[in-house]
Amino acid sequence: MPDNNKELTLSAPLSGPVLTLANVPDAVFASGAMGDGIAIDPLNDTLYSPCAGVVIHVARSSHAVTVRADNGAEILLHLGLDTVELNGEGFAMLVKESDRVSLGQPLLRYDLDKVGQHCKSLVSLLILTNSADFQVRPITLKAVKVGEPLLHVIARNTVAANTEGAGGPEASGQVRVAHRGGLHARPAALIRQTAQGFNSQSELHFNGKSAPCNSLIGLMGLAIGEQDEVQVSCQGPEANAALQALLSALATALPDDHHAQAPVSTAPLKRPVEAGVLHGVCAAPGLVAGPLFRLNAMTLPTDAGNHDPAQQQQIFEAALNAVRSEIAATLAQAKKHKNADEEAIFAAHMALLEDPALLDAAQQFIAQGTAATHAWSQSIDAQCDMLQGTGSALLAERANDLRDLKQRVLRALLGEAWQYEVPAGAIVAALELTPSDLLQLSAQGVAGLCMAEGGATSHVAILARGKGLPCLVALGAELLDQPQGQAVVLDADGGRLELAPNAERLAEVQQAQTERQRRRESQQAKAHLPAETRNGVHIEVVANVASSSEAADAFANGADGVGLLRTEFLFVDRQTAPDVEEQRAAYQAVLDAMGEHSVIIRTIDVGGDKQLDYLPLPAEANPVLGLRGIRLAQARPEILDQQLRALLQVKPLHRCRILLPMVTEVDELLHIRQRVDQLCLEMGITQRPEIGVMIEVPAAALQAEQLAEHADFLSIGTNDLSQYTLAMDRDHAGLAARVDALHPALLRLIAMTCEGAAVHKRWVGVCGALASDPLATPVLIGLGVSELSVSPVQIGEIKDRVRQLHQAECQRLSRDLLKLSSAAAVRHACHQYWPLP
Incomplete structure (x- = not known):
């Protein structure tokens, strides 16, 4: 008989990034309907037994196997999603039912490429099918290698005993908070989410006060500012893992450019x-x-109390569910339209709706006979007062998010229409x-x-x-x-x-x-006409886009083409990389949306501070200076290889131009050109697409002439070029306003780029934010830029600006700007030389 009381540690059956079930792109597994467990996105081609036991089931199509451990826990190991449809193609089962297996014994092998290309996802599951009798507790949520500890399995009748007393191991540490503006709603939501991934009780301590990490309100109420030092304490089986994850989350600022605008x-x-x-x-x-x-603000009638708590609780839950649905719809729209600001704000609202400090307070009021409306109102008001009393202007502003939720839930409770007649x-x-x-x-x-x-x-x-x-x-x-x-x-x-x-x-x-x-209206009426200067020089005005729908908008707005397609939209917010066919279809859709115009497609630019869940990379002290852009392609060539294969299949290929990000030396360009030539030969393609280089680091600008010898065009990314040249992080709250691409040093690099390109008769475009600034249009034309890639809504405005200019005058006056002392001086001179309407 199995010893059901024996605690069991399961080892990783595969190598790769670990996911919680909630992040698995399959509704059945994600819901826990098949049992508790965990997932791995595999990087190896063999599945190993996570424990000693007996094989009790082998799937007919060899994609899954179930092992019963010696303590009675039954573990389903499922390789990939929807892999049953492959009918065993690409799989080799190495065991049969009733076999005794040891820890780490190979169970099945599979063809990584073959299976990966034909299934929904390679994400693989480890599911405890008899979860009613056992509980699983993750040991880690980081990437694992085969054989490393992955899960604790504990019999449910021993859980209470195991968690009594001291509560398990303790761990604590200190860290400086890197989040701009301190621990307000969005970073607090990140800390809460991080803490919930581990089996431990975690708390934050600051300035003599403490708060549990599962409470957004509690965390915000500590009034922790940017660069404040806080203490983190964790207790429980995963205390050490939780501590390290929380210290990392606190020390890593969220990507956020709001402060540059505020x-x-x-x-x-x-x-x-x-x-x-x-x-x-x-x-x-x-x-x-x-x-x-x-x-006017909403007002509530006086509450006499003595309400039925059970009934009020039911009403309250229904209102909360209704508001969750509303916010989910808002989030879906924000994600669809790539509105990162909206998405981040309302994701924080959704997290606040789950906050125990809010919900517990409201439920306590309800238990005392208070109406759900007044209970919710009082709960929010108490937390708002607390935030207002912290002395932090930022946290006082964040109380506005609580008032938003107060209003939404009250409307749901009162049945009032969610509309103002304005x-x-x-x-x-x-x-x-x-x-x-x-x-x-x-x-x-x-x-x-x-x-x-x-x-x-x-x-x-x-x-x-x-x-x-x-x-x-x-x-x-x-x-x-x-x-x-x-x-x-x-x-x-x-x-x-x-x-x-x-x-x-x-x-x-x-x-x-x-x-x-x-x-x-006048600009829009002429937006589809060519943009020519007064002396007849044609300037291409194209669009920066991130999807086929944005490309369609750009075409409707009169764009002469796409100057930058950011392909990252295909790779983020998912558990596995897109395959060649999915990429090809996405790129083809952008070409189709642009009529007969050309499309410049930038190869994937992630790494450093832009991480992918399925592509674990080492943490970097200076991510902006680290493994990103073309450097990532060198470290993980298979990612770029798949992308190049997809790009080479679009039709007509001559309308597709490939742009390489973060190039710093000629050899990087030559290596990619050689790989494209090899792929063209392998795929029977006789016409190679044009290949360009992004000029976004000073080294590239300084070597523009050498790069232009081997590139078909150059495209200047002024956003990164500005921060690298000025040594100022463009997301830094205190410095962002000074990261101005009209700085004379930047203009000198742009001039040098255009001069180097002209030696080899290559054209130069600008795809950074400076191209969208009408004040900069005459300067860029004067320095030799012939293509401006702007946001789709600005096509008409920038074309109109081009038509008012004379190239010779732009060339003469732009040279004078290079001698000025600051960006402010350049902007002042531009207003004088070329006034804006």
């Missing part, structure tokens, strides 16, 4: 006194006029708007937003900038006393809300709006 000041130091004007802080720029429309063109005034409010108001066509409270770094401010809605915050309580419907002028750039503009001022603002709209 004004430094979050509140006016002193309000100027000016009759008929309220002064605030610009959260999103713009100048608009319209009727003021005030939104007229299009109105300027909305409120105490403080929430992210959900903003999305709805934007869809209803409001002209601008103003708030009595709020901050310029809030989530609402981020969304307003993304939607192009002028927004003022911190205007003061007087805003809420203004009569409904009065005409106002919102001058967000000047930080002013003009309450009593005269007819002349309203006409002036209206004229500016009309002129701006007329100019946009």
